[in-house]
Amino acid sequence: MSSQFTPVDVSTARHRGRPGQWIATVAVGALAFSIAWTFVTNPTVEWPVVAQYLFFPAILQGLWVTIVLTIGAMAIGIVLGIVLAAARLSNDRLMRGVADFFVWFFRGTPTLVQLIFWYNIAIFIPRVEIGLPGMEPIFSESTNDLIYPLVAALLGLGLNEAAYMCEVIRGGLLSVANGQKEAAQSLGLSSRSTFLKITLPQAMRAIIPPTGNQVIIMLKGTSLVSVMAVADLFYSAQGIYVTTGKVIPLLIVASIWYLAMTSVLYFLQSRLEKRFGRGFNRRVVGRTKSQPKTAKPAPVTALSEGDHP
């Protein structure tokens, strides 16, 4: 037995080699190459046509409609979702009942059916009038003038979204410890301030990731409005390929734009997550002074500065 013992330094260690890793790499690479090759060489793709239509006015117009619909419907969904979530968690039976019914109804029927219903609302209610029975209405308008297709699309997508956002937000609110509410109440904060400034900001951490998901679903889901002849990105692409027959190139054009938009959303989401993670993700905090860990003088009358985390 050797009496000599030299300890090694593990900082130079390398990962254990994994046999088969390189085979998998080659296989995945080959597959990726063949898919790419198909797209590049397939005559139906017609890359020049893709390039030609990528910034085509009708496509850009459709892109804009898709963005407006997504932002508008999500805004309706989030604001109404917050109200519904607060209502579902409240002690008021009436508010809870109304919110429960809303969520039950709008989650329980297909989005497409809701959209077509809003589109055809004039059949159901020809005129919108506000006033008291037996008196001249204060407000009267033909429903078709009031709810034109874009409004119908916004209402349909927004109200449907509110039902889902309600559940996302409610889950987030439930994740906040009850002690937070009690602490706020003890300080005399109103239930409104407590909700808006204490509970909701903390719930945001749990709300943002699924909301990001909802926005992406919404972005793509807006393509449903093509049934209402609202010229969104997909409807515009469709319109072009129906007349020109360039189906694959225009589907690729639409896909490129959808991917570009979801990439932006992905970036925005990570920024928001950082923002609302404040106080939860430990920062590296510079000590105010570098204090050598020597015995500190114990203050007797003064309150001690004491412990470090």
Add this chain to the structure above:
Amino acid sequence: MTALPLLRAHEVRKSFGHSLVLDSVSLDVARGEVVVLIGPSGAGKSTLLRTLNQLETIDGGSIYLDGELLGYEEHKGRLIHRSEKDTLRQRRRFGMVFQAFNLFPHMTALQNVSYAPTQVRGIKPAAAKAAALALLDQVGLADRAHHYPSELSGGQQQRVAIARSLAMEPDILLFDEPTSALDPELVDDVLQVMRALSLQGQTMIVVTHEMGFARDVADRVVFMTEGAIREIGTPAEIFQDNTNPRLKSFLGSVGTTV
């Protein structure tokens, strides 16, 4: 005529479902007094504390602060619940320090302390900030003002929580086992802050298992079991001259020798 106590709890009753947690509890607290509640867990100490600032409603009896009935008011000869605004005004006169600190994690220490004064007392942000810094200094944490709670130790968090309560200038400060969640070496820092407050004449009601603190700081010690007050007395009466067998056995169980 005797002077009205600052706080009067009169035959307060409270049940959770079928279990009676407060069984006709009466307690008077004078201004400037430090009252320490002791007793085994489940005795109703925390519940009593929480009924005072109306985190829990009471099922019967009544509580008065400065002669004003808490939570209810007379209306056409009947008692009705007070409005939210009124309840908030009453609640504000109590400060509450929790076992689990309950600092707002998304706010720095300074924001934790200054937020409620700006929102509730209508103090200008600059003035509230200055006052908050002074309070953080008072609890020995001036240099931690811009840290988030997650960056502070338990003892530091609890001291921020005390500063947060003080910022509302409460008539009565309630402590619900303020040191029970702390590592042993951090307990003294918090107790020192509480001692300093008692010397300043702050009225306090403290639920704690720190018998040393009760003995040194309390004006009166209240011993509770099973939702009822069994003994009230000076620390000497409770810790030395007691004859109550339940009190004796409780003090024995928490390691306090008589």
